[in-house]
Amino acid sequence: VPFTRTMGDKRVLNVNVGILGHIDSGKTSLARALSTHFSTASLDKHPQSTERGITLDLGFSSFMAPVPENLKHLPYDEIQFTLVDCPGHASLIKTVLGGAQIIDVMMLVVDVNKGIQTQTAECLVVGEITTSELLVVMNKTDMIEEASRADKIAKMTARLSNTFKATKFKECEMVPVAARPGGAVDMSAGGEPPVGVDALVERLMTRVERAHARRERRKKDAFLFAVDHCFPIKGQGTVLTGTVLSGKCAVGDVIELPNLKLEKKVKSMQMFKRPVQSCERGDRLGMCITQLDHNLMERGLVASPGSVPTFNAAVVTAEKIRFFKQTVGSKMRFHVTVGHATVMATAEFFGEVPADGAGETATVEDAERLLRAVSLDVSGSGGADDEAERVSFSYEREYKYCSVLETAGEVRKRDADAGEAGGGGGGDGVGGG
Secondary structure, three states, rough: OOOOEEEOOOEEEEEEEEEEEEOOOOOHHHHHHHHEEEOOOOOOOOHHHHHHHHOOOOEEEEEEEOOOHOOOOOOEEEEEEEEOOOOOOHHHHHOHHHHHOOOOHHHHEEOOOOOOOHHHHHHHHHHHHOOEEEEEEEOOHHHHHHHHHHHHHOOOOOOHHHHHHHOOOOOOOOOEOOOOOOOOOOOOOOOOOOHHHHHHHHHHHHHHHHHHHHHHHHHHOOEEEEEEEEEOOOEEEEEEEEEEEEOOOEEEOOEEEEOOOOOOOOEEEEEEEEOOOOOEOOOOEEEHHHHHHHHOOOEEEEEOOOOOOOOOOOOOOOOOOOOOOOOOOOEEEEEEOOOOOEEEEEEEEEEEEOOOOOOOOOOOHHHHHHHHHOOOOOOOOOOOOOOOOOOOOOOOOOEEEEOOEEEEHHHHHHHHHHHHOOHHHHHHEEEEE
């Protein structure tokens, strides 16, 4: 029998939509305009968020939509969009990274009156790392005089398109909206109805089938649940809220908290305060566990027993972000963030050994070939941006130690400079991997 998660009598497909952007671009107002169901962590419920008027933590809310005619072949009766409202303040980038790793689609909110701002650019970098689905929301259109509104929106659309040409999102769609016409006077709901959100939902619908396809590829993996909040309910137990990253789980199943080395049975589950009996990859839910001290865990992972090992070293594929101008060298220490956990680690970089007695420099082609070999198998997947099965690192291959990690552009510039100087190359960096 196929595993299908139901909510009441309906089969529901959940799509996680991350809302990112510069501080005060209207992200929380957009989440409020779209949402019909709210979690215990939504719309800046954190006391300091209310006091300071800014988002300080991830917020979660949702809305339901009927399955459109072109998606009737999917085994679902309704589509649930879970909105992940991410902070826009620069100091909260780790929280944004944690949120970005659980999303299917990224909505980048841009103040149409200001365009690209500092954190907008940072969110683009996060988006390039974590997703291939971007929808740009040009918010606060109501602040433009009606007589010149259409012209100014067209100019901003052209300006943003030119900016996105330098990213993987060069043909992304843009939707003008006014999430809170007249501006937010305080943090409470109310005021004039939002403008443009129906068109925004239509554009989100076009991403559903691709999100479903990516999800199907991870259904057979072991259960993995990213926990972002933990709190007790008197007489019931401890509730862990988060997002299913892979696999499936049902009420009564035994799960493990790897960091604590504990195994517990799932007592009950809820999705936005509605009871469910099971969950699958992509679902946002609260999971009730008995006899667990909530003080032992705030954020972390829950998994199938024995499926998440602990380790002190790992072989990974690394790529330098082209916007980062400082040196990324071997034996340097870095913050490594996986989900909501961040640790310090010392990195040592290696590239593929050049074939046929080539020079000492690991070339761009070498790096790209290495990335294809140890990172993604894209055959039949529709492109490198799609999620695909990871290929294991091979101990049968030979890799060259590199003192620095470089982007492809840095490698080309160094080789060109060396050629002009008559040196003919000879560095020991690796471009892109």
